[in-house]
Amino acid sequence: MTSAGGSIVETTIRVSATATSQAVTELLDVARTQGESVQVLEVGPTGVPELEPLVLLTEDETTAFYPDCSPGTLSDALRADDPLSAAPFTVSHDDDVTGLPVPDDGPLSVGTRRVLDGCGWLVPDDLGGYRDYASDLVVDADSLVSTVADAGLLGRGRGDARSEQPVGETWEQVAEASGDPVVVVNANEADEHARMDQLLLESVPLTVLDPAVAAAESVGASAIVVYVNETDDLARRRIQQAAVAFADESAVDVQVVAGPDEYKAGEMTMALEALEGNDRIEARRRPPGPAEHGLHGRPTLVHTPRTFAQVAALVREGSTGADEDPGTRVFTVTGDAARTATVELPTDASLSAVEAAAGTDAYKAACVGGVFGGFAPDLDVQASADALADERLGTNGIVEFLAEGRCLLAETGKRAKFAHENNCGRCVPCREGSKQLTDLLRAVYDGSYDSGKVAELVRVMESTSLCDFGVMAARPARTAMTHFESEFITHAGGSCLSGDCDADATEVTA
Numbered sequence: 001m002t003s004a005g006g007s008i009v010e011t012t013i014r015v016s017a018t019a020t021s022q023a024v025t026e027l028l029d030v031a032r033t034q035g036e037s038v039q040v041l042e043v044g045p046t047g048v049p050e051l052e053p054l055v056l057l058t059e060d061e062t063t064a065f066y067p068d069c070s071p072g073t074l075s076d077a078l079r080a081d082d083p084l085s086a087a088p089f090t091v092s093h094d095d096d097v098t099g100l101p102v103p104d105d106g107p108l109s110v111g112t113r114r115v116l117d118g119c120g121w122l123v124p125d126d127l128g129g130y131r132d133y134a135s136d137l138v139v140d141a142d143s144l145v146s147t148v149a150d151a152g153l154l155g156r157g158r159g160d161a162r163s164e165q166p167v168g169e170t171w172e173q174v175a176e177a178s179g180d181p182v183v184v185v186n187a188n189e190a191d192e193h194a195r196m197d198q199l200l201l202e203s204v205p206l207t208v209l210d211p212a213v214a215a216a217e218s219v220g221a222s223a224i225v226v227y228v229n230e231t232d233d234l235a236r237r238r239i240q241q242a243a244v245a246f247a248d249e250s251a252v253d254v255q256v257v258a259g260p261d262e263y264k265a266g267e268m269t270m271a272l273e274a275l276e277g278n279d280r281i282e283a284r285r286r287p288p289g290p291a292e293h294g295l296h297g298r299p300t301l302v303h304t305p306r307t308f309a310q311v312a313a314l315v316r317e318g319s320t321g322a323d324e325d326p327g328t329r330v331f332t333v334t335g336d337a338a339r340t341a342t343v344e345l346p347t348d349a350s351l352s353a354v355e356a357a358a359g360t361d362a363y364k365a366a367c368v369g370g371v372f373g374g375f376a377p378d379l380d381v382q383a384s385a386d387a388l389a390d391e392r393l394g395t396n397g398i399v400e401f402l403a404e405g406r407c408l409l410a411e412t413g414k415r416a417k418f419a420h421e422n423n424c425g426r427c428v429p430c431r432e433g434s435k436q437l438t439d440l441l442r443a444v445y446d447g448s449y450d451s452g453k454v455a456e457l458v459r460v461m462e463s464t465s466l467c468d469f470g471v472m473a474a475r476p477a478r479t480a481m482t483h484f485e486s487e488f489i490t491h492a493g494g495s496c497l498s499g500d501c502d503a504d505a506t507e508v509t510a
């Protein structure tokens with residue numbers, strides 16, 4: 001490898017972080033003191049914040065990892081006779097490796113990094129580096145629709161218009177619709193624990209933008225709108241830089257628009273309302289769906305970054321995972337755990353693999369799927385959409401661990417209250433149902449637990465709510481009653497099994 005100045009590059013130093021902090025700037029400065037024989041790259045996060053800032057020093061087919069690295073530590077390492085041996089751990093790999101070399105243990109070793117492969121390794125807006133990485137991603141616009149349809153790829157994430165449904169049908173629908181089609185990349189997740197889409201935009205935005213552009217060309221769309229949460233500054237900046245890098249390659253216009261930091265605004269029809277600038281954001285009635293009448297009435301493809309990254313991986317590497325849900329799924333693990341991390345599992349793997357990433361295997365419950373996920377006593381379930389749904393768990397890629405000391409009634413009450421306070425108000429089953437559910441759960445603290453009433457209310461919300469918000473908002477109560485009803489009954493008798501509520505009951509149920 002040669003540097004821009006023409007000298008031979010023997011060493012590459014990468015600095016990986018979620019934010020460009022003062023420490024990152026100083027690390028880059030220290031690395032640049034090594035002269036032209038050292039290539040210095042600022043890369044995105046790996047998905048494991050506790051490692052940051054992470055310095056990766058690569059030479060002689062080996063990468064040395066310096067986690068939580070200070071400028072002083074890096075300076076000392078670079079002065080050592082053998083900087084590689086001074087590192088906490090190293091990974092051997094081929095000279096032409098294109099993705100992050102992963103160690104044999106620790107959170108980075110969990111699962112299979114397919115769409116996260118370039119996170120922490122590729123320079124986010126370096127189109128040349130991306131083309132080296134994705135050299136096989138020869139996107140043939142004419143064949144892409146059939147490739148995606150034949151594979152049976154499912155949409156990922158609650159903000160996807162084809163969440164857990166085959167995306168190929170919609171692509172065909174949009175391609176055949178009359179009007180001026182448009183593609184929306186819905187990255188406004190706004191679940192406080194979600195890092196999946198944000199990580200992709202911060203670290204490997206080109207692996208989202210490239211397939212989005214290919215999709216646009218496939219369905220005849222001339223524009224892409226990327227919808228990002230207004231608080232996700234780094235994600236917004238990185239996808240904008242990626243769009244600039246791509247501008248010379250494609251005639252498709254890419255706009256990046258900031259949306260409100262509200263959970264409901266991630267629901268895909270409310271995302272369209274927000275993009276149209278409507279003051280009052282409410283879900284749209286369907287049919288017609290966005291494929292026929294989407295953004296400003298145009299035929300619209302709406303997918304999350306996770307879905308587009310799966311399209312790229314499908315074209316690049318072919319179909320993998322479970323037959324009924326090909327590919328991988330990205331999960332953020334959080335809660336009562338040793339660490340937060342975002343990892344990727346094949347859909348035919350057991351979800352329990354995420355325990356190693358979180359550094360915990362002792363917990364009372366896990367809430368799978370985000371704020372409106374399902375509670376489970378263990379994670380012995382396949383990480384595919386069907387298997388998760390069969391267990392009434394959420395598919396939105398968040399696993400929140402709850403320690404023994406957590407009260408499941410309190411956790412259920414918090415989620416009902418969140419639904420009551422954050423729904424859009426358009427339909428009665430969700431608007432009134434979430435209020436009544438909050439009241440019924442509050443009544444348990446006063447000694448009244450009517451399981452029949454709660455179950456019937458949950459059934460009505462699930463079966464008659466207008467959008468997925470209301471359907472999913474019922475899930476915590478349903479799954480808590482299935483697996484942890486003894487906590488409700490004991491609470492009605494005046495005590496909390498976990499001992500968690502004596503101090504917190506008022507706050508939880510207010």
Ligand code: SF4
Pocket residue numbers: 264282283423424425426427428430431465466467468469470471
């Ligand atoms: S389910 Fe809830 S969020 Fe969705 S339309 Fe009804 S009130 Fe609005």
